[in-house]
């Protein structure tokens with residue numbers, strides 16, 4: 001894949017977006033470089049970025065650090081990678097779901113949005129302290145973004161634990 | 164009746180093959196054969212980024228009898244095999260990696276942890292060792308994970324993302340054709356393709372598993388092909404390693420032609436390479452579970468240095484069979 005560093009203005013826009021929507025302070029970006037490919041933004045540490053741009057230039061890469069946004073411009077769609085890399089630094093758009101809501105999300109069902117307090121766009125779904133995945137608020141629905149391949153398996157797991 | 168008969172037959176062939184090859188090589192060989200009739204335990208390497216061991220034990224209500232493993236200071240648990248560990252929420256969230264205990268040894272043998280580490284995992288999928296490397300690197304430095312198989316690379320990438328690894332670059336080549344400049348890496352792990360004998364347990368424990376059938380079909384030509392790839396990979400690893408750097412070569416097979424012989428050949432070719440002890444920790448709790456590499460097999464003699472390399476057998480450490488060697492480059 002072709003690899004480009006995010007330009008300064010693009011990076012500033014991304015940082016502003018993340019501050020506004022996820023409460024992510026500017027300082028947390030100091031540790032990472034943002035790399036743009038055709039359809040995603042990846043975050044990787046500075047050593048890996050330097051390696052990529054100097055010693056590793058002759059190789060082709062299929063993935064670079066964590067894929068944190070799918071799409072390369074506004075509106076940014078966060079991924080699990082984003083949640084993993086910034087973890088506790090994320091302060092906003094964290095929805096704590098009830099058991100039944102979590103199960104619905106894990107089954108890939110949408111839930112009426114008024115049932116949960118949250119915001120437009122991509123939200124982080126939690127049950128207790130456990131992060132489940134991402135949900136998109138669209139219209140009056142919260143739509144599960146948990147990958148299809150995982151949903152039924154995970155729903156089953158949640159059921160077994162609650163037996 | 165017919166199926167039972169076939170199974171008995173498969174079991175007999177399986178045992179005969181091991182006996183023919185390794186009766187004189189593996190210590191307490193009868194015990195070894197007995198161990199192949201026991202199921203392999205399920206183990207989890209916990210991702211320290213997301214949880215600690217005590218908490219995990221509480222969350223899964225594991226009793227202490229279920230978590231007895233010989234090496235207590237590593238973040239590893241043996242767990243009941245009835246649970247669907249691969250389907251659990253925490254698995255998806257990257258809280259653990261399902262991994263055989265012995266396959267931790269190659270990674271633990273490397274001295275990692277500096278920001279300047281440039282680490283290459285030459286044959287990386289499905290990613291057990293890559294994700295372990297990343298963890299020991301604290302996501303600092305650079306980790307390149309290479310894997311030529313598309314299907315296996317998918318699993319590797321899923322593992323990296325599940326475990327939250329942020330310092331890794333994934334490449335797609337046959338390891339011997341990697342295009343990095345010479346001496347690009349401070350550490351190289353070559354956990355290469357091998358005949359995988361160490362992962363085999365008796366056919367009755369793994370009915371219908373393709374692998375066992377394959378094993379019974381492993382012929383000389385197949386093994387020769389492997390030896391060739393292994394030596395090309397080792398040669399490439401040597402050229403990509405920086406002076407002062409560390410190279411770990413490991414396999415999950417008992418075959419000395421894939422293990423000691425390969426190591427011996429590489430040593431003979433490069434006088435600036437030497438073998439060192441794995442140096443897992445000192446005093447190493449692993450010692451009593453490891454056997455020295457062999458210096459002789461079927462009339463061939465290898466350097467006495469080969470005793471620094473280590474073999475893992477399932478009757479000594481209840482896990483998969485492994486071979487691990489560690490070189491440093493002057």
Ligand SMILES: C[S@@+](CC[C@H](N)C(=O)[O-])C[C@H]1O[C@@H](n2cnc3c(N)ncnc32)[C@H](O)[C@@H]1O
Nearest residue numbers: 286287288289290291292312337338354355356
């Ligand atoms: C024993 S497995 C590696 C296991 C991995 N290190 C782990 O811990 O998860 C060997 C891998 O080598 C790959 N392989 C086969 N031929 C190769 C080659 N020429 N160069 C690099 N990798 C190769 C296989 O596809 C396979 O994924």
